[in-house]
Amino acid sequence: MERIKRINIYGASGHGKVVADIINSIDNTTLGYILDDNENLKEFEGHQVIHNLSRDVLNYDTVLAIGNNTIRKKVANNFKGTYASFLGHNSAVVSSSAIISEGSVIMPNATVNAAASIGKHSIVNTASVIEHDVVLDDFVHVSPGAVITGNVRVGEGTQVGAGATIIPGIEIGKWVTIGAGAVIIENIPDGAVVVGNPGRIIKFKEFENA
Numbered sequence: 114m115e116r117i118k119r120i121n122i123y124g125a126s127g128h129g130k131v132v133a134d135i136i137n138s139i140d141n142t143t144l145g146y147i148l149d150d151n152e153n154l155k156e157f158e159g160h161q162v163i164h165n166l167s168r169d170v171l172n173y174d175t176v177l178a179i180g181n182n183t184i185r186k187k188v189a190n191n192f193k194g195t196y197a198s199f200l201g202h203n204s205a206v207v208s209s210s211a212i213i214s215e216g217s218v219i220m221p222n223a224t225v226n227a228a229a230s231i232g233k234h235s236i237v238n239t240a241s242v243i244e245h246d247v248v249l250d251d252f253v254h255v256s257p258g259a260v261i262t263g264n265v266r267v268g269e270g271t272q273v274g275a276g277a278t279i280i281p282g283i284e285i286g287k288w289v290t291i292g293a294g295a296v297i298i299e300n301i302p303d304g305a306v307v308v309g310n311p312g313r314i315i316k317f318k319e320f321e322n323a
């Protein structure tokens with residue numbers, strides 16, 4: 114009989130629920146401990162929430178199930194345990210030539226196509242499309258239904274809003290926010306907030322590079 118692998122979830126939130134579903138969808142894998150810094154959170158889907166990250170708890174690999182890119186990076190900077198390799202829902206399609214780094218999650222019905230590369234702790238959310246040769250840096254979040262076409266590069270910490278589209282070959286900077294439904298047809302600089310079709314920059318947001 115094959116050994117069952119347990120994976121901790123760090124983040125007892127809505128995003129954590131979807132990550133829990135992914136873990137439960139993978140053969141021979143089940144939930145480990147549910148971790149969260151918020152001591153008011155006591156219970157998560159019938160599991161006790163643990164606030165003290167003792168050595169025992171950290172015996173299992175962990176996935177950071179925090180939807181906010183900035184908070185996820187801050188938690189990662191202080192976390193002392195080991196991370197799960199990437200987790201893909203069993204309905205996701207991931208090319209054998211794609212490279213996906215530790216801690217990243219591929220949600221139900223998402224597609225990651227040939228030679229795409231995804232950094233650490235990134236989120237490829239429900240039914241989004243990462244086309245061939247796309248490069249996503251660390252801590253990126255591609256929201257549900259977004260389409261990143263071929264050869265696009267997306268910098269660290271960027272959020273691509275639900276249903277947005279980025280045309281081929283575009284370079285998106287770090288910590289950019291792309292609004293829901295935006296269509297991006299030009300390169301976007303670091304920290305920009307972009308909305309509409311065609312995408313226009315409405316402001317810049319401060320971001321930490323730490």
Ligand SMILES: CC(=O)SCCNC(=O)CCNC(=O)[C@H](O)C(C)(C)COP(=O)(O)OP(=O)(O)OC[C@H]1O[C@@H](n2cnc3c(N)ncnc32)[C@H](O)[C@@H]1OP(=O)(O)O
Nearest residue numbers: 238256257273274275290291292293294295307308309315
């Ligand atoms: C599983 C999950 O749930 S994953 C979560 C996925 N989340 C998303 O997709 C959210 C994406 N976020 C958005 O689209 C947001 O509206 C943002 C981030 C682009 C802008 O938010 P804010 O900074 O709060 O901007 P604010 O709401 O003040 O809007 C500023 C202007 O942009 C416009 N605007 C905001 N969002 C959009 C949009 N998506 N498309 C077109 N115009 C928009 C507003 O109408 C407003 O225009 P005005 O100045 O003419 O009145």
